[in-house]
Amino acid sequence: MIITVISFKGGVGKSTLSQNLAVTFAHNKREVCILDADKNESSSIWERFRDEDLPTVPVFHVSEQGDISKTINNLAEKYEIVIVDCPPAIENVTSRAVMKSDISLIPVSTTGGGDIWATEKFLEHIELLRSKLDAVIPCYFVVNRYESNVNMHKAYLEALKEHQKVYNVGMISTVMAKRNAYGEANANGRGVIEWDNPKAKKEAKAIANEVFDVALKLIS
Numbered sequence: 706m707i708i709t710v711i712s713f714k715g716g717v718g719k720s721t722l723s724q725n726l727a728v729t730f731a732h733n734k735r736e737v738c739i740l741d742a743d744k745n746e747s748s749s750i751w752e753r754f755r756d757e758d759l760p761t762v763p764v765f766h767v768s769e770q771g772d773i774s775k776t777i778n779n780l781a782e783k784y785e786i787v788i789v790d791c792p793p794a795i796e797n798v799t800s801r802a803v804m805k806s807d808i809s810l811i812p813v814s815t816t817g818g819g820d821i822w823a824t825e826k827f828l829e830h831i832e833l834l835r836s837k838l839d840a841v842i843p844c845y846f847v848v849n850r851y852e853s854n855v856n857m858h859k860a861y862l863e864a865l866k867e868h869q870k871v872y873n874v875g876m877i878s879t880v881m882a883k884r885n886a887y888g889e890a891n892a893n894g895r896g897v898i899e900w901d902n903p904k905a906k907k908e909a910k911a912i913a914n915e916v917f918d919v920a921l922k923l924i925s
């Protein structure tokens with residue numbers, strides 16, 4: 706199973722989502738790895754902080770110049786699940802990773818107009834890729850940093866639903882709330898299921914289960 710985490714913007718939660726999916730899958734006894742395709746190397750650095758007694762989440766790195774398709778093929782032979790943590794762009798590396806994936810996840814932070822405009826632009830590129838390759842390219846939004854008491858965030862969810870229709874994008878129904886636990890776990894080489902926030906744990910498990918089930922359906 707190949708899961709790619711993509712977006713036009715940095716800071717939306719691609720690495721956070723990649724790491725939390727990988728950690729949760731690893732606890733579910735799945736053979737999982739992360740392919741870090743971003744030159745900021747966030748996930749590669751995160752892994753260096755990971756305790757040895759925790760379930761292993763190997764992180765591999767591929768540079769912009771590297772042949773990501775080949776690397777993905779090699780990793781997919783060894784691992785049941787490969788999660789590709791992409792750079793904030795659609796060109797080159799991301800497009801190739803998306804073409805290889807069973808599912809592409811697009812984290813979107815529910816803050817400000819800039820995020821939704823960037824999402825629109827990004828989805829236009831996905832549409833281009835779809836028509837160029839005559840391929841489905843299944844994409845799903847994952848709402849991040851959600852605060853249910855902020856009206857703007859509710860409005861944002863509605864706007865995303867419109868985008869879903871226009872650009873044929875699915876939505877992972879479990880949202881990631883804004884929680885300090887994500888940053889704290891990250892700084893310690895962990896996922897939130899290895900941290901002390903029960904709500905965050907429950908949320909990460911629900912997202913991982915949902916993503917796994919959706920991807921499995923797409924594959925079969």
Ligand SMILES: Nc1ncnc2c1ncn2[C@@H]1O[C@H](COP(=O)(O)OP(=O)(O)O)[C@@H](O)[C@H]1O
Pocket residue numbers: 714715716717718719720721722747849850851881882883884885887888889891
């Ligand atoms: N749901 C969340 N709540 C609080 N902080 C978050 C959340 N998701 C991500 N962050 C923080 O936001 C920052 C950017 O996230 P990151 O995953 O590195 O984004 P990207 O990989 O898209 O650039 C990190 O410091 C991360 O800990």
Ligand SMILES: [Mg+2]
Pocket residue numbers: 719720721743745747790
């Ligand atoms: Mg990142």
